[in-house]
Amino acid sequence: MxxxxxxxxxxxxxxxxxxxxxxxxxxxxxxxxxxxxxxxxxxxxxxxxxxxxxxxxxxxxxxxxxxxxxxxxxxxxxxxxxxxxxxxxxxxxxxxxxxxxxxxxxxxxxxxxxxxxxxxxxxxxxxxxxxxxxxxxxxxxxxxxxxxxxxxxxxxxxxxxxxxxxxxxxxxxxxxxxxxxxxxxxxxxxxxxxxxxxxxxxxxxxxxxxxxxxxxxxxxxxxxxxxxxxxxxxxxxxxxxxxxxxxxxxxxxxxxxxxxxxxxxxxxxxxxxxxxxxxxxxxxxxxxxxxxxxxxxxxxxxxxxxxxxxxxxxxxxxxxxxxxxxxxxSVDAYYEKGEWTWEKTERSVMDLCKKLQKYGHRLKLSELKADKYTSMIPDLSEDTVNQVIASIDAKIARGLERETDEVLLHTGPHHDDISLGILPHITKQLNEPSNEAHFSVLTSGFTAVTNTFVIDTLQHTKKLLDNGEIQMVHYEDFFKIGYSLKTDKDVYHYLTNVASENPEERLRGLCHRVVRALVIVFEIPNKTRLRETINDVISILKNSYDGEKNPAKIQKLKGMIREFEEELVWAHFGVQVKNVHHLRLGFYTGDIFTEQPDKDRDVEPIVDMFRKIKPTKISLTLDPEGSGPDTHYKVLQATAAAVKKWGEEHDTSELRIIGYRNVWFKFQPYEANVIVPVSLSDLSVMEDSFANCYLSQVNASFPSYSHNGKFSTVAKRTWVEQLNNVQLLLGKNFFYLHDRADVRASHGLIFFRDMNVEEFLATARELEKSIEGML
Missing domain, CATH: 3.40.50.1360 (Rossmann fold)
Structure with missing residues (x-):
């Protein structure tokens, strides 16, 4: 050629x-x-x-x-x-x-x-x-x-x-x-x-x-x-x-x-x-x-x-x-070049199961020897497939381990990334009272909120104000200090009305939080100015063309709506608002090309969060190629720089980094070293929390190209597909006859990579090198 x-x-x-x-x-x-x-x-x-x-x-x-x-x-x-x-x-x-x-x-x-x-x-x-x-x-x-x-x-x-x-x-x-x-x-x-x-x-x-x-x-x-x-x-x-x-x-x-x-x-x-x-x-x-x-x-x-x-x-x-x-x-080169690794053995055997549509325990040695790639496995024998099965079983066992006395910091580039990536894993951590959990979304995510959603919400807020149904604005100190108090109560009120299936009261809960956000963003001093501001924002959005970049204050308002949604998700599990951190990194501007992360503006806030929380485990989206939504790899670089800097002032030798992927990227089972079983209950919790809390996203105005609907459905399908791929190796009976109930209940799987700091920084360093020549 x-x-x-x-x-x-x-x-x-x-x-x-x-x-x-x-x-x-x-x-x-x-x-x-x-x-x-x-x-x-x-x-x-x-x-x-x-x-x-x-x-x-x-x-x-x-x-x-x-x-x-x-x-x-x-x-x-x-x-x-x-x-x-x-x-x-x-x-x-x-x-x-x-x-x-x-x-x-x-x-x-x-x-x-x-x-x-x-x-x-x-x-x-x-x-x-x-x-x-x-x-x-x-x-x-x-x-x-x-x-x-x-x-x-x-x-x-x-x-x-x-x-x-x-x-x-x-x-x-x-x-x-x-x-x-x-x-x-x-x-x-x-x-x-x-x-x-x-x-x-x-x-x-x-x-x-x-x-x-x-x-x-x-x-x-x-x-x-x-x-x-x-x-x-x-x-x-x-x-x-x-x-x-x-x-x-x-x-x-x-x-x-x-x-x-x-x-x-x-x-x-x-x-x-x-x-x-x-x-x-x-x-x-x-x-x-x-x-x-x-x-x-x-x-x-x-x-x-x-x-x-x-x-x-x-x-x-x-x-x-x-x-x-x-x-x-590429597949040929992967197998033919360099030393033979255990990952190559796992991949070749699992791919052969897929190719032949045969369970692993039914593969014959003759079939392994006849295949282009499994035939390359050193010391190929009748026991090779069993060794691969044992290796995948060990990854599942890691996913079942009970974590205790951990300070967990789960991070995501956008709101809903964490939930769509590893929610079933997180719920297991939250069920252990000795763990302390924090969640941080590193950008404000305002680009995912449509003008129509904000207009509809503000118009409903006006209606509630007219009917006297947002009582807090009548309190004497509301516009001085009251607007910043009792945010946990907002969240609890909202979720109570999720439980009682009262959509009107649920919407009122959202409008309550929007009023607080308006006061903060526009520095509103009284009820009259509150109404004027709502009318001004509605007017600006109605006179904007679809896709137009919003003024900075409306961007911030949209971002605070997304932040409320994130607080609602984690409040499902009793996480308080103070443990949900909104970093709003400055590189995220809504421009077609956002800036590269800046040391003082974007890295220092992450380091400061590390100092306050002192996490023992940090999760993050892992996009080492820098190929996906640009926010992903820019957040990855900012986080890597923050981990490196924190390591200069704090012992990070025991710190673990959890690299996960979600609807945009997928790990293969041979790339991951932890596999977490996902039950029907887990799937239901993820779907329900997404639909009930991410109100601005339920109508999927910015859907995945693979599904015309909610991202939670895409995540669900991904987890189920990942189970199907592993079942071809392990066999269905591995799951429904397993001695652990949580494995028997699994109808999906999550893959992620558990790394030490050195492994994580090595993963991020190559991307950093490719960019720094322009800076």
Missing amino acids: LANYPLSEVEKAFLKESGVDKISTLIPYLTVDNFPKLGLLTACRFLEWVAANPNGVISLPTGKTPEFFIKWTQFLLTNWDNKKGKEVRSKYGLGDTPKPVLKDLTFVQIDEFYPISSKQANSFYDYVNKFYLEGFGLSKEKAILINSDEIPLANGMSYSEVFPELKVDLSLRFREPKTPLEALQQESIYKIDQWCGEYEQRIRDAGGIGFFLGGIGPDGHIAFNTRGSHLYSVTRLTETNFETQAVAAGDLGGIEVSANRLVITIGLDTIVYNKDAVGIIIAAGEAKAQIVKDSLETEMNNVYPATVLQKLKNGRFYLTKGAAVRLTD
């Missing part, structure tokens, strides 16, 4: 560093260790191409995916001729390359929501102007862009006049309009189609795209060419599928918006029209591993849109190791 597809100097340098020596996929690929380094690879290749094609045509992605591509490109252009820049260039194949000039490039916008105002900060038009045309110094005059405000419609009308609800019914392409408005809409759709054809022609008249860079969606989409798109598709107005809508929900303010918004996208044939084009797809994280495998190991097929890159001799996938983990090449 490498001989058939000669690599550029940059690609050769990264290939050498990756250690990959066999590429058998239908499209070549390169791998790097983590998400930030993926940005470095892409930036180097882009600048290498631009240096050779200063008048070329480029098309670059939007969203969070290109964050480090943009940052590394700007870093290299700024530091091209100084020591820092020369070091990077020398190492990665740009040593003798003259500094690229970008001003004469022609930029092609890949896609856009329709309709959406080009003035909105969440439009892709605004994004490409900010980060590419201005950020890279590209020519605005030469750019080929998608501006919804300028696309001609019937009678010269605006899209808000023709599509007053911002919904476009594409069935009007094929049916008779029923009303005068539909007739206008039909004529406008035809005009949009005409515009799309002209857009396509402009690209082709420019010679086609010479350098294309795009991400890949969970369904395999590139640009907005979703699963099933024609391989010869061109620029068009089209609908999207659920997975794409779920991914876009964050940009547009919720699935309620993205499900009803169409898109204009370049087609698959647009991308490969120029046969000499460099076409690159980037993907990070194990969540993308299966679609990457399908896209790279499948013949050209419209079910996997990215297979169209097989048409380009310079078509490439740039991947993190996590995204490449399921490739046949």
